[in-house]
Amino acid sequence: MSTALVSRDDVCRVVDAWLARNGYSSSVLTRSFVDDVRHGQDMSRWKNVRAEDVFAFSSPRPRVLLALRAAIVLLPILLTWLAISQVIDPYARYVQNVDSSANFLWFWQSNPSEAFAAHWRLSFVALLDAALLAALVVLSVRITWHETAVFEKDERDYDELIQIVNVFLADDESRSCAQPEPSSQHPPPPKSHQELAPQSATH
Numbered sequence: 739m740s741t742a743l744v745s746r747d748d749v750c751r752v753v754d755a756w757l758a759r760n761g762y763s764s765s766v767l768t769r770s771f772v773d774d775v776r777h778g779q780d781m782s783r784w785k786n787v788r789a790e791d792v793f794a795f796s797s798p799r800p801r802v803l804l805a806l807r808a809a810i811v812l813l814p815i816l817l818t819w820l821a822i823s824q825v826i827d828p829y830a831r832y833v834q835n836v837d838s839s840a841n842f843l844w845f846w847q848s849n850p851s852e853a854f855a856a857h858w859r860l861s862f863v864a865l866l867d868a869a870l871l872a873a874l875v876v877l878s879v880r881i882t883w884h885e886t887a888v889f890e891k892d893e894r895d896y897d898e899l900i901q902i903v904n905v906f907l908a909d910d911e912s913r914s915c916a917q918p919e920p921s922s923q924h925p926p927p928p929k930s931h932q933e934l935a936p937q938s939a940t941h
Contacts, residue, residue: 745904749775749821752899759892760796768792775906789903797892798883814867821863822845828853 753772771792774780829845832853845853847860854863 743909744902746775746778746906748902750908752895752902756895758795759895760798765792765794768794781907784866784907787907788899789907792903793899794898795893795896797889799882801885803877803881807874807881810870810874810877814870817866817870818863821858821860824858825854 753775757772771784771787802934824843825846829840829842832845832850833840835848843860849856849859
C-alpha cells in the first residue's frame with residue numbers, strides 16, 4: 739500500500755497557519771471542511787470540491803495606517819487656512835491704520851507688534867506642514883511595503899494551502915475508490931455424500 743503524499747496533519751498545519759493570520763472564516767463551507775478534516779469524518783462529501791472553493795484568498799490590509807494617512811493628508815491644507823484666518827484680520831487693520839503698502843507674507847512672518855499669536859507665524863505653520871508631509875511620505879512607504887511584501891507572502895502561503903488541500907482530497911478520493919475487487923472464480927461446489935463416502939474395497 740502506497741503512502742499518501744499529504745497527511746491529515748499537513749492539512750491541519752497549513753489550515754491553522756492560514757486561519758491564524760486571516761481569522762476564522764465566516765463561510766459555512768470553510769468551517770465544515772475544517773471540522774471534517776480535523777475529526778477525520780465525512781471526507782467523501784468533499785471529493786468533488788476544489789480547495790479554491792473552500793478557502794478564499796485574503797490579505798489583511800493595514801487599516802490603521804490607511805485611516806491615519808487619510809486623516810493626515812488634508813491636515814496641511816487645514817492648518818494653512820486656519821493660520822490665514824487668524825492673520826487676515828490683523829493684517830487688514832495694519833494696512834488700514836499703519837502701512838497700506840505692507841505685503842501680506844511679510845506681515846504673516848514678521849508679526850509686527852505681535853498682532854496675532856506667535857504660533858500662527860508663517861515659518862512655524864510651514865514647519866508643521868512640512869512635518870505632516872514627511873509623515874505622509876513615511877506612511878505611504880509603509881503601506882506600499884505591506885501591500886507588496888506582505889501580499890506576496892500571503893499569496894505564497896495561499897498557494898501552499900491550496901496545493902496541500904487539493905492533493906489531500908485527491909489522495910483521499912483515490913483511497914476510497916481503491917476497493918478490492920471480488921474474486922471472479924466461484925468456490926468449488928461441496929462434494930456429494932457419495933464422493934465423501936469411502937470406496938468399498940474390491941475383492
